[in-house]
Amino acid sequence: MEKIPILKLGEILLVSIQVDMHDRLAITLQDDLTARIVKDRARGVLIDISSLEMVDSFIGRMLGNIAAMSQALGAQTVVVGMRPAVAITIVELGLSMQNVRTALNVERGIEMLQRAVEESEEDTTHEPSGT
Amino acid sequence: MTKSTSRLNDILEKNEKEILDDWMREQLASGTLRKDLITESELRKQSAELLGLIINATRSGNVTEISGTEWKPVLDFLAATSKTRAAQGFSPVETATFIFSMKQPIFTRLKKEAGSNASVLADEIWVATVLTDKLGLFTAETYQKSREEIIRRQQMELLELSTPVIRIWEGILVLPLIGTLDSSRTQIVMETLLQNIVDTNSGIAIIDITGVPAVDTLVAQHLIKTVSAARLMGAQCIISGIRPQIAQTMVHLGVAFGDVVTKASLADALKYAFRQSGITVT
Amino acid sequence: MSLPGPETLELKTSEDVVRARQRVRVCMKDQGFGLVDQTKMVTATSELARNAVDYGLGGTMRIESLEEMGRIGIRLVFLDHGPGIPDIDLALTDGYTSGHGLGLGLGGSKRLVNEFEIWSKPDEGTRVTITRWR
Ligand SMILES: Nc1ncnc2c1ncn2[C@@H]1O[C@H](COP(=O)(O)OP(=O)(O)OP(=O)(O)O)[C@@H](O)[C@H]1O
Numbered sequence: 127m128e129k130i131p132i133l134k135l136g137e138i139l140l141v142s143i144q145v146d147m148h149d150r151l152a153i154t155l156q157d158d159l160t161a162r163i164v165k166d167r168a169r170g171v172l173i174d175i176s177s178l179e180m181v182d183s184f185i186g187r188m189l190g191n192i193a194a195m196s197q198a199l200g201a202q203t204v205v206v207g208m209r210p211a212v213a214i215t216i217v218e219l220g221l222s223m224q225n226v227r228t229a230l231n232v233e234r235g236i237e238m239l240q241r242a243v244e245e246s247e248e249d250t251t252h253e254p255s256g257t
Numbered sequence: 258m259t260k261s262t263s264r265l266n267d268i269l270e271k272n273e274k275e276i277l278d279d280w281m282r283e284q285l286a287s288g289t290l291r292k293d294l295i296t297e298s299e300l301r302k303q304s305a306e307l308l309g310l311i312i313n314a315t316r317s318g319n320v321t322e323i324s325g326t327e328w329k330p331v332l333d334f335l336a337a338t339s340k341t342r343a344a345q346g347f348s349p350v351e352t353a354t355f356i357f358s359m360k361q362p363i364f365t366r367l368k369k370e371a372g373s374n375a376s377v378l379a380d381e382i383w384v385a386t387v388l389t390d391k392l393g394l395f396t397a398e399t400y401q402k403s404r405e406e407i408i409r410r411q412q413m414e415l416l417e418l419s420t421p422v423i424r425i426w427e428g429i430l431v432l433p434l435i436g437t438l439d440s441s442r443t444q445i446v447m448e449t450l451l452q453n454i455v456d457t458n459s460g461i462a463i464i465d466i467t468g469v470p471a472v473d474t475l476v477a478q479h480l481i482k483t484v485s486a487a488r489l490m491g492a493q494c495i496i497s498g499i500r501p502q503i504a505q506t507m508v509h510l511g512v513a514f515g516d517v518v519t520k521a522s523l524a525d526a527l528k529y530a531f532r533q534s535g536i537t538v539t
Numbered sequence: 540m541s542l543p544g545p546e547t548l549e550l551k552t553s554e555d556v557v558r559a560r561q562r563v564r565v566c567m568k569d570q571g572f573g574l575v576d577q578t579k580m581v582t583a584t585s586e587l588a589r590n591a592v593d594y595g596l597g598g599t600m601r602i603e604s605l606e607e608m609g610r611i612g613i614r615l616v617f618l619d620h621g622p623g624i625p626d627i628d629l630a631l632t633d634g635y636t637s638g639h640g641l642g643l644g645l646g647g648s649k650r651l652v653n654e655f656e657i658w659s660k661p662d663e664g665t666r667v668t669i670t671r672w673r
């Protein structure tokens with residue numbers, strides 16, 4: 127079965143979507159990612175969509191779901207590399223993706239995740255009980 | 258109908274060289290030939306090629322229905338030629354003359370070949386007229402479209418020129434907008450800025466509208482959409498220089514800036530941008 | 540100039556939805572549309588094709604290149620013979636979904652194109668026609 131590969135880089139999981147995904151493939155990715163976050167104890171997820179020529183309500187929903195689920199599992203998600211034409215279209219479509227963090231490219235995304243991981247570690251050392 | 262009975266192909270094929278010579282003479286004498294734009298030998302090459310293609314197409318028996326597949330090479334050639342001519346600056350008349358000046362030479366040959374039978378001659382002349390008129394109109398039409406395309410492109414280029422995106426610091430862009438903003442200009446501004454954000458890897462972009470006299474609802478919405486699109490790409494947009502009058506109109510129009518960061522002046526916006534990027538200014 | 544003739548694509552599976560948007564992308568490029576226009580039309584295609592597959596029990600998409608009064612355009616017709624939409628105004632409302640979607644497909648597509656027309660009758664099916672001009 128076709129799958130989108132998930133790479134591990136320290137505490138971060140990296141996904142680069144290179145294909146024009148059909149809906150089942152998108153759902154598979156969502157399931158695989160949540161499973162991997164738990165299995166690898168990941169603290170961050172970086173999704174590179176710079177190859178995507180289109181993001182519709184379905185893929186938008188999937189990205190939002192991944193962000194929400196990873197949050198629930200203690201990991202931050204950053205979506206990077208959205209193309210200008212795609213961003214303009216999404217705004218017109220009405221997708222807000224409010225809960226999804228974004229960065230311009232992979233480097234900036236990783237920086238952002240590392241900062242977020244450090245901050246959450248500081249939080250846990252101050253408040254061992256956590257939330 | 259014209260299909261099987263016309264002798265046009267026959268006559269063209271037999272007289273190819275004579276027709277080409279006559280046609281060249283017509284074109285050179287027409288007074289509309291632009292010797293500054295095309296050389297005689299080039300023109301001869303083009304004419305010979307077109308005539309050859311027409312003869313090829315008429316061989317099928319279809320001599321007037323130029324939408325048929327056998328005519329495609331002819332139409333492609335004409336489309337390419339009129340496109341180049343439009344770009345080179347030929348006038349519409351000069352371009353159309355290329356085709357219409359072919360009529361007389363063909364008629365002369367038809368008369369020589371079929372002149373003994375008046376009704377046959379009339380039929381053949383009719384067929385040749387229909388054909389050259391159709392080819393001529395097609396040429397004029399593609400010429401017209403190419404001109405429109407050129408004008409459209411020039412307008413776009415002009416618009417892009419009038420939206421200079423400045424990289425003021427590593428990671429910080431400034432777009433100072435000056436003059437009236439209409440919907441189409443705002444749209445181009447939006448696209449240019451977003452592309453620049455990617456190209457320069459800038460996390461912050463300041464849109465300064467100090468130099469904009471008025472903002473209507475549509476333009477305000479475009480600006481807000483730009484900010485939202487930039488956020489989706491991972492960059493932050495700040496709008497600066499909203500004069501009190503514009504702020505008032507916008508509130509009046511019910512435009513909500515929501516969580517868009519706005520600053521009164523470009524200086525304030527810059528201070529904010531530097532602070533965000535961790536650059537200290539003293 | 541000679542326009543490519545209309546063509547019709549099947550919409551049965553989610554792979555068909557991918558094929559539909561790829562075909563529309565190529566047509567838009569061929570007709571000289573800019574990148575943003577292409578992306579908007581392809582996204583609308585994805586939404587409407589998916590609706591035909593998910594709610595309309597499968598259907599078809601017809602692509603037609605247009606040329607009217609010197610304007611170049613592309614028109615797409617999504618047709619299915621599914622259950623139809625009982626309340627079109629409600630279906631067009633942002634956020635309304637009868638399933639688990641975001642409810643942005645219909646309303647969003649409408650904003651992405653220049654012309655949007657919807658016809659639907661219970662138990663007969665749904666037809667959405669969209670057009671974008673260059
Ligand atoms: N072809 C169709 N046949 C029957 N019902 C339809 C059809 N298209 C849309 N609908 C109905 O209209 C509703 C709204 O459609 P819309 O595409 O806007 O949202 P959605 O598909 O529910 O979610 P989203 O597209 O955001 O993932 C659907 O939930 C469905 O009930």
Ligand SMILES: [Mg+2]
Binds near residue numbers: 640644645
């Ligand atoms: Mg939908």
